[in-house]
Amino acid sequence: MQMVKKNSSITQGQLMFFILQAQIGVGILSLPHVLQLTAKGGAWISVLFAGLFLQLVIIIHWALCKLYPSDNIYSFLPKIVGKYLGNLLSLIYSGYFLFTAGMILVRLLEIIHKWMLQETPKWAVLILILVLSIYLVRENLRIITRFFVITSFIIVVMVILSLVGYMNVDFTYIFPITEAGWVNILKTIKDATPAMLGFEILLVFYPMVEGQSNGKLKAVSVANLLTTLFYTFEVFTSLIIFSPEELPLVPEPMLYMLKAFSFHIVDRIDLLFLALWFVITFTSLTAYLYAGIVGLGQLFHKGQHKKSLLYVPFIVFLISFIPDDTFTILYYERMISVAFRILIIGLPIFFLMIGYVRKKRREQTI
Amino acid sequence: MFFLKKLFTNHQKKKPSEETVGLYSSLAKNLNYLQTNLSHSSDLKWEQINFNNKKGILIYLESVTDREKIEKKVIYPLHKKAEGVIEEILPIAQFKKIAHLNKLPLLLVKGNCILILEGLHEAYVMGVMPSYSRSISEPSNEQVVRGAHDGFIENLTTNLYLIRHRIESTKLKVHYYEVGEITKTKVAVLYMQDIVNPKLVAEVDRRITSISTDTIASTGIIGEFIETSPLSPFPQILYTERPDRTAVNIMEGRVAILTEGDSSAMILPVTISAFYQSPDDYNSKWIIGSFIRLIRLASILIAFQLPAVYIAVVGFHPEILPTELIFTVQSSVGKVPFPPILEAILMELTLEVIREAGLRLPSRVGQTIGIVGGLVIGESVVRAGLVSYPMIIVVSLTAIASFVVPSHEMSTAIRILRFPLMVLSALFGIVGISVGLLFILIHLCRLESFGTPFLAPFSPLRMKDLKDTFVRFPIWKLNQRPHDIHPQRMTQEDYSRGWDADGQKEQ
Numbered sequence: 097m098q099m100v101k102k103n104s105s106i107t108q109g110q111l112m113f114f115i116l117q118a119q120i121g122v123g124i125l126s127l128p129h130v131l132q133l134t135a136k137g138g139a140w141i142s143v144l145f146a147g148l149f150l151q152l153v154i155i156i157h158w159a160l161c162k163l164y165p166s167d168n169i170y171s172f173l174p175k176i177v178g179k180y181l182g183n184l185l186s187l188i189y190s191g192y193f194l195f196t197a198g199m200i201l202v203r204l205l206e207i208i209h210k211w212m213l214q215e216t217p218k219w220a221v222l223i224l225i226l227v228l229s230i231y232l233v234r235e236n237l238r239i240i241t242r243f244f245v246i247t248s249f250i251i252v253v254m255v256i257l258s259l260v261g262y263m264n265v266d267f268t269y270i271f272p273i274t275e276a277g278w279v280n281i282l283k284t285i286k287d288a289t290p291a292m293l294g295f296e297i298l299l300v301f302y303p304m305v306e307g308q309s310n311g312k313l314k315a316v317s318v319a320n321l322l323t324t325l326f327y328t329f330e331v332f333t334s335l336i337i338f339s340p341e342e343l344p345l346v347p348e349p350m351l352y353m354l355k356a357f358s359f360h361i362v363d364r365i366d367l368l369f370l371a372l373w374f375v376i377t378f379t380s381l382t383a384y385l386y387a388g389i390v391g392l393g394q395l396f397h398k399g400q401h402k403k404s405l406l407y408v409p410f411i412v413f414l415i416s417f418i419p420d421d422t423f424t425i426l427y428y429e430r431m432i433s434v435a436f437r438i439l440i441i442g443l444p445i446f447f448l449m450i451g452y453v454r455k456k457r458r459e460q461t462i
Numbered sequence: 463m464f465f466l467k468k469l470f471t472n473h474q475k476k477k478p479s480e481e482t483v484g485l486y487s488s489l490a491k492n493l494n495y496l497q498t499n500l501s502h503s504s505d506l507k508w509e510q511i512n513f514n515n516k517k518g519i520l521i522y523l524e525s526v527t528d529r530e531k532i533e534k535k536v537i538y539p540l541h542k543k544a545e546g547v548i549e550e551i552l553p554i555a556q557f558k559k560i561a562h563l564n565k566l567p568l569l570l571v572k573g574n575c576i577l578i579l580e581g582l583h584e585a586y587v588m589g590v591m592p593s594y595s596r597s598i599s600e601p602s603n604e605q606v607v608r609g610a611h612d613g614f615i616e617n618l619t620t621n622l623y624l625i626r627h628r629i630e631s632t633k634l635k636v637h638y639y640e641v642g643e644i645t646k647t648k649v650a651v652l653y654m655q656d657i658v659n660p661k662l663v664a665e666v667d668r669r670i671t672s673i674s675t676d677t678i679a680s681t682g683i684i685g686e687f688i689e690t691s692p693l694s695p696f697p698q699i700l701y702t703e704r705p706d707r708t709a710v711n712i713m714e715g716r717v718a719i720l721t722e723g724d725s726s727a728m729i730l731p732v733t734i735s736a737f738y739q740s741p742d743d744y745n746s747k748w749i750i751g752s753f754i755r756l757i758r759l760a761s762i763l764i765a766f767q768l769p770a771v772y773i774a775v776v777g778f779h780p781e782i783l784p785t786e787l788i789f790t791v792q793s794s795v796g797k798v799p800f801p802p803i804l805e806a807i808l809m810e811l812t813l814e815v816i817r818e819a820g821l822r823l824p825s826r827v828g829q830t831i832g833i834v835g836g837l838v839i840g841e842s843v844v845r846a847g848l849v850s851y852p853m854i855i856v857v858s859l860t861a862i863a864s865f866v867v868p869s870h871e872m873s874t875a876i877r878i879l880r881f882p883l884m885v886l887s888a889l890f891g892i893v894g895i896s897v898g899l900l901f902i903l904i905h906l907c908r909l910e911s912f913g914t915p916f917l918a919p920f921s922p923l924r925m926k927d928l929k930d931t932f933v934r935f936p937i938w939k940l941n942q943r944p945h946d947i948h949p950q951r952m953t954q955e956d957y958s959r960g961w962d963a964d965g966q967k968e969q
Contacts (some may be wrong), residue, residue: 110922212893213778224890228897232904242907246921364782371896378900 104236104304108315110245111305114383115295115319117244120251120326121380122203123291125348125373127327128334132343135284137270140332142281146288147324154295154320156444158313161302163451165309169299170394176447176454183395185443189299190391192435194408196293197384198415199428201225204377205416206425211351211370222417226409229378233386234402237304240386244379250372251326257369258333261353265336275340290433292323294380296440300387385412483564485583489519492563492578496521499567506570513540513548513579522575528592532575536588548577548586556589568646595620601703601725603870609745610706618648618722624705625652629712633657639670647678648722652708657715659948662731665912666717681724690910695878697871698911700729700736707741715949731911733918733946735931737872738762743934752933758866759932765864766876769810770887770895772856773802778891794850803888805849809857810880812839817861918946 106114131139164172169189174182204225205218213221232240274281298316305312334349346352354366362368386401389408393401419425486492493508500506505525511518522532539551549557556574560566561584566576573591598620601613614621622636633656639649651666669688678684685699686692702708703726708718711729719728729736738758743751775782776795783791798805816835820828840858843849860880867873879902886894909916919927927944929935938959942952 107922208893213891216890221890221893224894224897228900228904231901235904235908239908242915242917242921243904245923246903246907246917358784360784362782363784364779367779367782367892371892374893374896375900 104238105306106238106241108307108311110241112315112319113245113248114241115316116322117379118294118297118383119292119323120376122200122377125350127291128331128349129347130287131284135281136276138273138281140328142284143288143328143331146285149285150292151320153441154316157298160444160448162309166303168303170391176450186391186395190388192439193384193388197381198412199432200381201416202419229382229385230405232382234405247375250375254372260357261333261337267336269339270335295320297383297387300390482562485563487581489580495563514545516579518579520577523570526573527575527590531590554588558587559584560587604704606742609741613703614725616723616725621720625709628709641673642678644676645678650720652718654712657949657951681721681726681728685728694909695875700732701726714943715947731914734916737869740868748934748936761863761866765860768856768860769806770883773806773884774887774891774895776802791852794852797847798850805853806884809849813857813861914946
């Protein structure tokens with residue numbers, strides 16, 4: 097309740113952009129490659145299914161938030177499971193958000209190192225990006241959202257750049273669509289979901305959004321729909337540009353595709369695409385970072401999230417500086433996906449049930 | 463920390479208000495009082511006058527009064543009638559009776575003459591200000607091709623006339639303030655009573671009344687006192703010397719502030735789009751206006767980023783260029799002993815110096831500076847092998863592009879921010895430019911001008927207001943005022959093309 101300040105609330109339209117920017121992020125570059133390994137020509141269907149699946153999760157989250165309309169996850173957890181366990185869980189959620197932010201940074205650095213700055217030391221780029229994100233996340237939600245809204249046009253530009261690829265496509269590459277079988281296509285959902293994470297931030301920002309709860313669900317659903325369509329489009333584009341034999345060899349299909357095209361003045365539009373992708377990834381990074389430090393601020397600093405910025409950057413720096421080889425990164429990814437299953441899918445259902453029972457009981461006593 | 467704070471903060475103390483002094487019955491005593499309180503200034507003049515058989519004295523400061531007016535409107539009627547009621551005799555509009563002697567010195571300074579009659583406890587104060595002012599001419603830094611060619615001058619009354627003349631409405635409200643403890647500068651706040659957001663007026667009032675300073679030298683000083691974020695390089699107030707621009711902005715629901723003795727008006731709150739628009743956009747047809755506006759936007763981007771992009775391309779990613787171009791660029795860049803960043807900073811600074819030198823010198827000498835600086839240095843610096851040809855092209859393009867920005871404040875902000883961008887791009891290439899631009903964008907998202915987001919209507923997004931940003935839609939499509947300032951009435955135009963049967967269907 098104390099969290100809802102008048103000057104930091106956002107509208108439902110802004111919520112849509114916020115979730116959209118949080119969802120679209122680091123995964124876009126390698127998604128076609130990862131999905132095609134198991135789902136073959138049906139990879140784009142997996143993305144659609146993943147979007148559908150996440151929509152269910154969104155509804156669960158929304159129902160949970162609706163039980164406590166003026167609290168965010170950090171303040172309603174103690175109400176559900178008791179003060180100590182609730183605060184502990186809040187800390188875990190906060191840690192999850194920060195860890196995801198660190199993971200996004202790891203992937204960001206990996207791509208930057210591979211494609212743009214081969215010789216610049218990793219720590220220098222890391223510090224640069226961290227300073228930039230601190231500059232943004234110390235502000236309130238409204239200003240962060242303003243930034244997210246204005247950078248959203250980049251998604252449109254990315255779509256237009258991808259359209260360049262349609263100069264040279266072969267639709268037969270995706271046939272037969274069910275080459276890998278429906279089982280594999282469905283299995284691939286679990287590979288697609290990590291790239292589409294970001295909607296869970298609703299748990300933190302739900303009370304700061306103006307308007308009715310139905311409108312909020314609509315905003316998040318629209319964001320999820322746009323993300324799904326965007327990803328489906330990118331995956332589909334990659335599938336018809338690269339042959340099924342070629343795609344397993346290129347880890348970042350979108351970039352390789354753009355690299356092949358040349359214009360008269362700019363020879364490498366993949367670098368332009370990367371600069372845009374950097375902004376989109378930066379928004380997901382800051383969304384998670386902000387969700388994390390809001391939790392820390394509520395737990396330790398009486399709601400002043402700025403104060404946690406004294407130590408959070410060092411933690412994130414360590415999280416993202418340590419992994420040096422692909423094994424650590426894979427290990428990180430596995431941790432995230434386990435955390436996702438427990439914290440984002442499992443526990444909310446559990447909380448929802450408890451919360452629902454509590455509410456019923458409260459209504460009966462009254 | 464506390465000590466440092468103490469060093470830099472001001473200690474504000476309010477002066478106790480002056481005691482009131484009544485008029486003395488002796489004329490000499492009164493005169494003496496006035497002389498002492500006006501620091502025995504030599505331009506204080508007085509004359510003996512007899513009226514109603516009483517001795518009197520007429521006092522004025524000859525430097526701020528019109529001698530002819532005093533003769534005609536005060537001395538001559540008094541001599542002619544010699545008896546009667548003073549209020550009825552004198553043909554003067556600005557006429558006051560003041561009982562407090564301590565108020566008189568200030569009134570003298572403001573251009574009044576004062577008549578004190580022996581034995582009376584009230585002094586007659588008559589306004590006899592002269593009207594000297596330069597003629598109304600077009601402001602040299604805001605010229606337009608077609609449209610109004612008048613500009614503000616240093617006289618507040620004339621400036622107010624220029625605006626009232628354009629908005630002949632009873633709802634146009636002028637609110638005077640006296641700012642400056644000593645200079646007592648007259649400041650006028652103008653707005654449309656039935657359009658402006660009352661909260662905005664209250665906020666402007668709050669900020670202006672809180673100004674506590676001895677001198678107000680110009681409008682810019684007031685601007686610095688009332689700006690929301692004075693530490694930002696970006697201007698949050700639009701300064702203009704054009705009455706037509708001011709009038710249009712007032713009609714949109716903004717507030718204009720004019721100062722006595724300054725020929726520029728402040729318009730607030732403004733958003734970023736105000737800084738690349740010019741009245742010219744509305745004077746020409748909308749397609750041409752939109753095209754020119756797009757050109758201007760492109761120039762801002764060039765002025766802002768071209769050197770940084772060049773440094774990134776040459777230093778980090780030459781592969782961006784097509785193969786043939788790489789050879790051309792490399793053959794010139796390869797001969798230069800400095801890294802591109804040093805080259806760029808050297809040339810950009812030279813250019814800033816030439817610009818400043820040209821500005822300060824009389825126009826004839828200024829041209830010479832242009833030739834010596836631009837042509838001679840530019841050519842020989844490449845011949846000597848200190849700077850490459852592409853760099854000269856980049857720097858000159860940047861310079862020309864930066865002149866296109868219509869607002870001087872915005873142009874300076876862009877010129878300054880170019881340097882950190884160049885350093886970032888020299889360190890991190892394209893990533894550096896992205897980071898630098900994001901820094902600026904985040905800063906712009908934080909900026910607010912009197913409660914209005916600086917980036918409106920882009921973010922917070924409002925589709926209807928985008929009609930008049932990148933391009934200018936036809937006037938008959940701009941039915942609503944900009945939403946960002948929350949005007950009381952949204953509609954500003956409808957059915958102007960009602961005569962057109964087809965157009966009517968469309969609406």
